[in-house]
Amino acid sequence: MTVNPISLLQLPPDLDRDRLPQHVAVIMDGNGRWAKQKGKPRIMGHQKGVDTLKDLLRCCRDWGVPALTAYAFSTENWGRPLEEVDFLMTLFERVLRRELKEMMAENVVIRFVGNLAALPPSLQQEIARSMADTQNNSGIQFTVATNYGGRQEIVQACKAIASKVEQGYLRVEDINENLFENHLYTQGLVNPDLVIRTSGEMRVSNFLLWQIAYAEIYVTETLWPDFNRSEFHKALINYQQRDRRFGKVKNK
Ligand code: IPE
Ligand code: IPE
Ligand code: MG
Numbered sequence: 417m418t419v420n421p422i423s424l425l426q427l428p429p430d431l432d433r434d435r436l437p438q439h440v441a442v443i444m445d446g447n448g449r450w451a452k453q454k455g456k457p458r459i460m461g462h463q464k465g466v467d468t469l470k471d472l473l474r475c476c477r478d479w480g481v482p483a484l485t486a487y488a489f490s491t492e493n494w495g496r497p498l499e500e501v502d503f504l505m506t507l508f509e510r511v512l513r514r515e516l517k518e519m520m521a522e523n524v525v526i527r528f529v530g531n532l533a534a535l536p537p538s539l540q541q542e543i544a545r546s547m548a549d550t551q552n553n554s555g556i557q558f559t560v561a562t563n564y565g566g567r568q569e570i571v572q573a574c575k576a577i578a579s580k581v582e583q584g585y586l587r588v589e590d591i592n593e594n595l596f597e598n599h600l601y602t603q604g605l606v607n608p609d610l611v612i613r614t615s616g617e618m619r620v621s622n623f624l625l626w627q628i629a630y631a632e633i634y635v636t637e638t639l640w641p642d643f644n645r646s647e648f649h650k651a652l653i654n655y656q657q658r659d660r661r662f663g664k665v666k667n668k
Contacts, residue, residue, distance in 0.1 A: 430653065431656060435656050436481055437608070437609035437610040438606050440476065440481055441631070442487065443487045443612070446461075447639070450642065451464075459500065461641055462507060469486055471645065472484065475645050477555065483557040483606065485559040485560075486561065487564065488561060488564075489561075490564060491565030508562065509536075509539045509542050512542040524550055524558050527557065527559045528543045528546075530568075532563065535562065566620075566626065570600075602624070608624065610652075611628055613634070613636075614635075614640040634651045
């Protein structure tokens with residue numbers, strides 16, 4: 417594992433503390449290609465990717481980014497070879513079990529979003545435990561999208577709202593963007609300001625479709641297992657140079 421330069425333990429001085437994204441979402445892509453380049457099986461890339469995520473979480477805490485969401489497994493990823501899917505499910509469970517104590521000590525609030533009921537029961541148990549144990553913590557909000565699909569999330573929100581209307585708890589006139597957002601898995605989280613995708617692919621792959629409506633998107637060629645503090649620094653510098661207009665005209 418590469419050691420990060422000491423200077424990156426704190427917010428680099430060329431970043432403006434008052435203009436940091438309040439929520440960063442990452443599409444952790446390129447694990448398989450990283451492993452392939454090294455002549456290793458794909459799963460080695462996933463294994464290394466866990467270290468990357470752990471350090472990014474710490475980095476967000478060290479630099480003052482209050483929320484991080486990571487895309488760990490999409491609703492489409494079930495279509496991968498069975499051994500890879502099995503490995504990932506076991507990896508998630510193992511990492512959660514191993515890291516929970518440290519996340520408690522570091523005051524992290526962990527949350528899983530996605531269709532969790534379709535995950536292996538033993539993983540569901542670890543997920544439930546980690547969310548329950550950390551829910552009253554006051555540190556960084558760490559969200560892991562697992563068996564997550566933006567379309568699936570929107571459909572389940574529609575169903576939940578429709579059923580409330582059917583039962584007479586809501587009227588059609590009550591449905592607005594705010595109410596809709598409150599039926600998404602991410603309810604209560606601010607929408608991401610910055611989405612980072614590693615490994616060069618310029619697509620969103622069904623990630624947070626509603627929530628990223630006005631997010632800034634940063635794509636780097638770096639493969640996820642190689643994404644480190646210095647890469648994150650570059651992404652934040654780039655983010656702070658963006659002119660976020662939100663559909664309005666420039667305000668200068
Ligand atoms: C991302 O890396 C991790 C998951 C989707 C679980 P990939 O496994 O997609 O790596 P590539 O894209 O094949 O290199
Ligand atoms: C997106 O990566 C999903 C995750 C990072 C979990 P994929 O590798 O699955 O996306 P595609 O297939 O390149 O669109
Ligand atoms: Mg990929």
